[in-house]
Amino acid sequence: MNFERNILITGGAGFIGNHVIRLFVNKYPSYRIINLDALTYAGNLENLRDVEEKPNYVFEKANILDIKDLERIFNEYKIDAVIHLAAESHVDRSILSPLDFVYTNIIGTVNLLNTAKKYWKDLSGKLFYHISTDEVFGSLGEKGFFTETTAYAPNSPYSASKASSDHFVRAYGETFHIPVIISNCSNNYGPYHFPEKLIPLFINNIMHKKPLPVYGDGKYTRDWLYVKDHARAIDTIFHKGKISETYNIGGFNEWQNIELVKLLCTMMDEKLGNAPGTSENLITYVKDRPGHDKRYAIDATKISKELGWKPSVTFEEGLSETIDWYLENQQWLNHVTSGEYQHYYEQQYQNR
Ligand code: NAD
């Protein structure tokens, strides 16, 4: 079968990747979607059971550090576009093990760029779309927003590695004329989120009546976006974004951690039929994260005005859907917390 486009999506078995894969496979039957993923602790093919039999979907277990595999995949599938999500993504892990982030996020990205450079002799119709984070901009004070022109000032090894990969993508665009686009998104939440990040960790802990470890005074602010809205934004940018541009993605939805945790506790108590206040009693203030960024907030005017994207759900709707999903998918939670993650969990939280 001849496909209109052959799109390599890296990290498709991870949290955001599975939503992007599902959207593209279902919405664009004329595109072949090649999911390249190393299946680290964060990648799980259970996340994609509903698409794996589709004729326009292929899975390739491969590591972006393995150039031979990348070259074989570009050659075999005649890749003409890349949506690059594969990464080490958790700030706390980056504090424990910065080099893992250097390898995958920086060297892995450069490997992919080099492969595209080698295989894309004719650059027309090609696209290397790099998925990044607002954390590259560092921390905001009480006022103001990150825009596309905010200077990079990463504070964690994770954000430093993502900032570096963004710079390499830009540099390959300028130096080798590879058609590139970068988007920088705020914190995502939703189904299939690995339970080491704030929202799924706390949902899991509330379900098991375990302590909710709030870092520092809990007065840190994040700007939350439903993962399916991020996937829609990626679709929009992939099809309508301008080459060499960057786009910020966010929902104008800022929450202080402690306020978000209280809302989560109230919603979960209602859904679980608990007496009001039951889950809030689990809140435990713990030692702060080193280099903890105070506030993130995205100005998403550019993507909204130029490309017509805006979020489709309110935070309360998205959070309610997310909690319901976790309550209905406890097997998924048990499975993904059973392996290497369990070891990490012991190290991080149980000894506090
Ligand atoms: P995730 O950790 O859930 O998934 C990462 C995926 O990449 C996993 O499937 C993993 O197996 C795969 N992977 C890791 N190392 C690999 C390697 N060396 N080779 C091949 N595959 C590898 O991450 P996520 O939250 O889905 O984030 C996806 C992307 O979006 C990342 O680039 C991240 O920086 C970016 N991002 C995330 C958020 C967020 O809130 N989660 C926000 C903005 C941007």
Ligand code: TYD
């Ligand atoms: P996280 O989900 O790790 O995302 P990021 O660090 O990339 O923003 O954390 C979100 C916020 O929640 C951040 O301010 C750190 C805080 N946090 C806690 O207070 N306790 C926790 O157990 C975790 C994982 C995070």
